[in-house]
Amino acid sequence: MALPLLRRGAASAARCSRSSVQASVVVNIRQNSSFAKVEETPLEAPEDWTNLQLKRAEYKSLIDTFSEYGSTQTRDNTFQPHHTLHRPVAPSDITLSALLASGAHFGHSHTRMNPNFVPYAYGTRAGITIIDLDHTLPLLRRAAQVVRGVAARGGSIVFVGTRADLRSTVRLAAERMGKQGYHVGERWLPGTLTNKVHMFGPDVARDEQVVPDLVVFLNPIPNIHAIRECALEHVPTIGIVDSNVDPRVVMYPIPANDESTRTAELISGLLSVAGREGVAIYHEEQAKAARAASRRPSRPREQHMA
């Protein structure tokens, strides 16, 4: 019974080496057409990299040729792990089960629970505080309304997420909001708001607006100084508060798990989609105002002459 071509090939390729005549002569020549083997060769020269790129392009072309056959399940209509980052949920579509699936209800150890957090706690289980998502969901929607409202009036919003896994989240959230979105992914420099002149220079601090209109904190505890600066400069804040934090540190708390990447991606994605809608509203209003201004007839000059 003929075995499938590839199974025999893979096994025998693993077993047999190149014939002795060739082994001493050549190091790099690859006779096989299986891309897996090409990937395993270490790259030693720039030509190796070029060859790898060419082979990769050819192989991708083969995969594309085959991709439209087989079944209806494609990469687009199934869940892929990067979708939590690149396909944010709209504020109108957020559900309790989505929050639950992202692990937003896991709080910290019950011994560390802040007494002011009690209204947002569902209870304790397995030594940790369980956060009540029935409170989280409306507070999340309220935060989305705030973001949309600020953006619709031309306000600037800063997304702060200073952990390695939050870096790309805040960057994408800011990109969604165009000119009105900013992000801090590395470290909030102390004095950004309270020491403006030194940080930005006297010209910029005087002529431009360096204080944002809203700041969103994905991990408030390491950024407590930033929160304090915002309070000193009277900047409204939104933040993901966990069970060991006093919810009153930020103006619009979202009680949720601050250690979960998927929760942070879900929440910042949702807020940035709301922000994008606000930006669109702002542009629409600007365009309407511009159209009204251009249509208004210029009367004063004629009256003066008459």
Added chain:
Amino acid sequence: MSSVGLRLAASTSRAARLASVRTQACRVQARELHRRKDLPYPVEEGLGTFLPPNALKMIAEDYQQGLLDRLNDQVRGTALENKNIVQTVVEGARDPNKVLEFNYASEALNNSFFLECVKPPPANASSHEHALHNTLLERRIKYHWGSLAHFQSSFSAAALGMFSSGWVWLVTDKECRLGIMPTFGTGTLLVRSSKPSDALLEWQRISGQSVLPLGDDALPPPLAYPSAGSPPAPSSPVSGLSHSAPPLNPHTPARSVATLPKPPRTHAVEMDDEVNLKNLGNGVLYPLMCVSVHEHAWVSAGYGVWGKEEYLKRFWTVVDWARVSEIFKKVAPEQRR
């Protein structure tokens, strides 16, 4: 908090305008499963004289959906659950524990490809060959095999030489060379090994075809060209090696796979020569069309258990040459005139 009435009012005007700004990505609400694709032609009418409706239904619906159902059962709850068929084939090939997933996915992919490169014959003609007139594909077929009839006979010989089930493919590489390539059992063109399997060697002996050589050391050297009789260059380190090509079989049909003419060679000399390696066609092979060499196909169509030859003869009446030519143009756009 706005009341329901205000919210509804807002939803009609502003939300409608903002609909495009809302999340442009698709939200996966329900889990997708592997389901068979619908064919571009109706299954109830069959494929002309090639496959009656019951046989086409058996292949296109029962067999295909059965393969995908079994694949769904295998991948449920595993990492392969959300992968498409091509990815399942590639990952199943790399992992020896994923034999069933690979087999089902590969067979489903090949079956789907086969079903989409055939079409019911037109009402006023016996086949779709008129779509081949004046295309690049027709010129390449004529260049390699002499005529379409010669190609068809070569292809059928390749399929008749297979004793096991499998698929026979018309393939091309990025230099627009054409060839006939078999895959046995649940083999696939997506992952090819460096050494030809025993099944491939047996097929070569039976059908007299020689495939694109996959590796010098395993295959017998290719048939020597009549014009080339020169010994290796005296400066080559292996000029002393004696190497004789196997005797030419006068009854061998035209080569099923063309390579650019080159002088006969010994093993070690060619190893150093990068240019000649490319001539061997070890690059990626792109599929253009295929035929299903499975007993369930011709037995269910009523040809009988030995009806393979008649099955292959009638296959040519339904090959969708327009589509094959389109794939050829897409895959090998660099055309050497």
